[in-house]
Amino acid sequence: MQIAKQSDDDSVGVFSRVPVDSYEVEREAVIAMLERERRSLTSSLIAIGLMAVAVAMLPDASFMAALLVLRLASFLFTRRAASMLEDRVRARLPLRNSRRVLLCAMSLTGITLALMLWPQPPDSPLGAVRMIQLVVVVAVTLIAVTLAALPGSVDAMLTTFWATACALVLFHPGGGDPVMIGVLTLLILGIRIYSASAGHHMRSSARILVENRQLSEDLADALAHAEFLSWRDPLTGLFNRRKLFEETRLDSSGLARHLLTIDLDRFKAINDTYGHAVGDRVLIAAANAIRDWCRTLGEDGTHQAFRLGGEEFLVLARGMDDAEMIDAAEQLRAQISELGELFPDHPEIAISASLGLTGWRFGEGLDDALQRADGACYQAKDHGRNRVRRAA
Template sequence: MAERRSETLRAIGDVEKRTLFANILASAAIIGLSQTLPNATAFYLPALLRFVVIFLSAIVYTRIRRELGVNAPTMTTIYFGVFVSLLGGLSWGLLLLPVMLEPVLHAASFMIFGAILVCVSLISSNTSSAPHMWVPFILSFLASALAGLAMDAGPLALQFGLGLTIVVAVLTLFSFGTAKQSIRAADMLVENRRLGEELADALSHAEFLAKRDPLTGLYNRRAVFEYRNHENARNDRAHVMLIDIDRFKQVNDRFGHDLGDRLLVAIATVIRDTLRELPGETHYAARLGGEEFAIFLDLSEEAEASAFAECVRMKIERVAFEFSMPEGLATASIGLSHLDRGEPIAHSLQRADTALYEAKNAGRNNVRSRDRELAA
């Protein structure tokens, strides 16, 4: 409902903005024609009120458009708009009164009468989807005209009053139909916007899942091999870590997959937080599958990469302790290898995998570097 109201107000404001010059021109034409009638002075006060209302309406709808544009509250402006709508209906009613109170057989008289009814019809049609604007306008117009006729009590007052009431009743029925159409259009616009937002969210989620592991939020295997994030590295030589959580199958078998998943999430959080401590934004971590993780380090020095790997190992060991894991469960065996620019990352991962198995054969929960052994 709030979105619908905003859209209808925005639409009314846009129409008012586009028709402001036509509104001024029509009012000026009516007032100009009135000066050819014998009772021209009777139009002075309504003419002044009419231009005041045009000025105030422009302020109201300009503020409404601005407030809707920045999602600011509009209630104060709307309350002021209700007052301006009352004045608007009053101004048209007062312009119509001299024609009905002192009818003369003059072309300008008929033109003024018809032009006022056309203008009232257009304004009523535009504002009908906003009852708080439309109802004060139409009631003020009819009440001011009927009150003036009642005070005069001339020979044609009853006929004019009855005819004007019928015209307003027909205009009201037409306005109801216009309002339904405007509200339906606003509903469709709101629904289309929501569908667009849902589609954007779905596409964003699909893009996230294309690169991210849904459990841990780290990059997935596809991001490593297809999107090749490592190609954004600053250094010509970087390093790759391969992490395997020790005896993770026993963790699932003994404590259940739910705890195993929570353990993996905690380990991923540790990896992510530790990476954030490094300078630069080209490092990243990925879950390759199961309990196996990979970390790309945009560090050229093997000593720095080994120190980082040892830091990660110690933090994962702390996570295992916090989860009350028995000794030897949920610690990390880590293999480390270099990655030269232009080299397929699969080659580096293969070397890191060899180092990882050496870490497992050495008793698990330790770091082994393939580079160090090759250098030796």
């Protein structure tokens, strides 16, 4: 992976406020709403049970029992539609069809709840009638509040409930009090206002949840970036000198170890002739070549590349004998000498490196092994550059 040079502004705005994704806010609100709806299952069953008890107390319960069965079927349909919507929301699948199914289910809910208000004969027990009416009003209110994050479905239920209840008042054979239409209208408006307030609270809570999640992700990214910079060279992406000493301090491998120092030849002349921008590109190209070369030698992590500073690089290789390391070092030298092909805008540029190789004996300090590798690298430069020398 090529690491481009970072500007001084790269870290600015790490914690800048990122606009909250409205889809995520809506998704979290719907998930919270549907979880609440699922937890209210027991309350819904209790409400149906209370209506069943009240219906059983009526003189002629057969017709109301049929309406109650219709209400139960509508309840099961709504529960199924809500479950399907929740599954699709969690899976981040398209919701249009699921929303439509739930809208239809809620419309039927409004109709079946209103039908439970069917006017009863004068001789019906007042307690049973009032129980049915109370349960219906409470059920409409709880459903509207529970599903407040889906205002379209709530409006569908309230509209069908109001229309059906008004039709019962106006067209029932036994007649009814037209004043009840006004009462029903005020009741529905009150429930709708309360539901809208609950929906706003749900969305506000969802927004805070999404904002906190994004803040946590931004913080994690910033910490990861800080950790990256603590042991990576920001220009090339190779490990830095700090990582070298940390890695070698903890190294407990029993594999043979070699140090290979790489020093780009006449790098100052490249900077002076072509500018530091080109010089940085040369360093990045050399680092990429070294990184790719390490990967060809074995599994990731077995051989590690470091930038010590300036145009100086180091490879810590493990598990190779002297002959293998010399051949591999020659391959790397040849690859670096071909990097000039990556700069067609500067065809005359000359890129090469001098390499110093030494074995790192077990029990030996890193500084001693580094000194030998550096000495071998200086010998390579003294003997004409663009070559490999192994320390005795």
